[in-house]
Amino acid sequence: MQPNLKLLLSLLVILYSIQFVKCTENRLEQLERIVGKLQDTISMLSKDNANNKRLVEDLKFKVNEQEERIGALEKGCKIESRIASSRAMKKRVGYYNDSFNEAIEDLNANMPFWRKAFEDLNANMPFWRKKVKPNTIMKRTSFSDRGSSENVAFFAFMSQDLNSPSVAHNLIFDVTPTDIGSHYNKYSGMFTAPRSGTYVFTWTIYCSVGGYVYEQLMVNAEVLDSSNCNADGAGWHRSISGTAVTQINQGDIVYVRTHPTSLNKGSILSSSSHRSSFAGWLLF
Incomplete structure (x- = not known):
């Protein structure tokens, strides 16, 4: 940016000095040279503007690339958090499965004890209770069963x-x-x-x-x-x-x-x- 400022300042100085140049034959060559310098300066400024435009376009392209990368990173973070949650859930399910399996093993290990307890209960059951069939429903008599x-x-x-x-x-x-x-x-x-x-x-x-x-x-x-x-x-x-x-x-x-x-x-x-x-x- 500093060379551009210098060129602009030189142009201003040249334009300001043209006002004081007398239009004589001896000065025509000087004016032509000055005009030539002005044209060279203008062409340089045009080139600088073109370069600046390219720089702006490059910056816009890089910004878009960065935004795409940021979006990809966010998606990756979400996927990683879901994976971590699923892993934690698998650990919990595995813990419950292990606990359930241990309970089943304990029940199987103690099954003979419970079977013997039921056999003793049936053996010591009162005589009248043994007469009752398994599917028999004992109905309780109420006042409503006797009639209004x-x-x-x-x-x-x-x-x-x-x-x-x-x-x-x-x-x-x-x-x-x-x-x-x-x-x-x-x-x-x-x-x-x-x-x-x-x-x-x-x-x-x-x-x-x-x-x-x-x-x-x-x-x-x-x-x-x-x-x-x-x-x-x-x-x-x-x-x-x-x-x-x-x-x-x-x-x-x-x-x-x-x-x-x-x-x-x-x-x-x-x-x-x-x-x-x-x-x-x-x-x-």
Whole structure:
């Protein structure tokens, strides 16, 4: 680049000096020589430009070659990483295969022990178990297998409070969320046994603040159990619950009533937050 600058500077100097040359016959030769020098300089500059263009083209070609080499190197690196991953995977698979083979060998080595253990188990099996065939399925009997008439259960509660209940008053639990078999009468508060068997009955009574109520669980005209809800002197309502298991006959009537002689005070409470309820079901 420095020779080109020098040539340009010389051209400028020559052009600047031409302005001061007087057009005389003695100077014509000098001007011709100057013009000749200018032409030589221009031809040299043209050659330099051509060389520079070739240099630029060569550089572009070399840049493209380098880019191709870089792309090839990147592909090679990716292939090498995949090869390394596959080698690592092969090592893991080989490890698992070796572990599996060792486990199989241990199992084969200990097979006589397990075979003898099964033989001893079969030899010591109870007599009744040996009678069962291998493909026999033992079916468990459930209540649903006995028929719908065997399923007996009910749950009922009072829809509202009962104010000042009298003596020997049958308590009516008039809401029945559960009544399997339809053996509970929500209008009379009485349950009628559909068949003889063992039944479970339970009841819960809430009494008002300062009050008390005496209850009895009745089977026909006989008292089976009794309870007393007592909130006398309490600052909040109280409750009492009772449970009885009894064997009754088909057609027997079970219900809850107040005591025939003991007086009651206050109310029996029943609401969404505390329900007075009565329930029962066939046990077997």
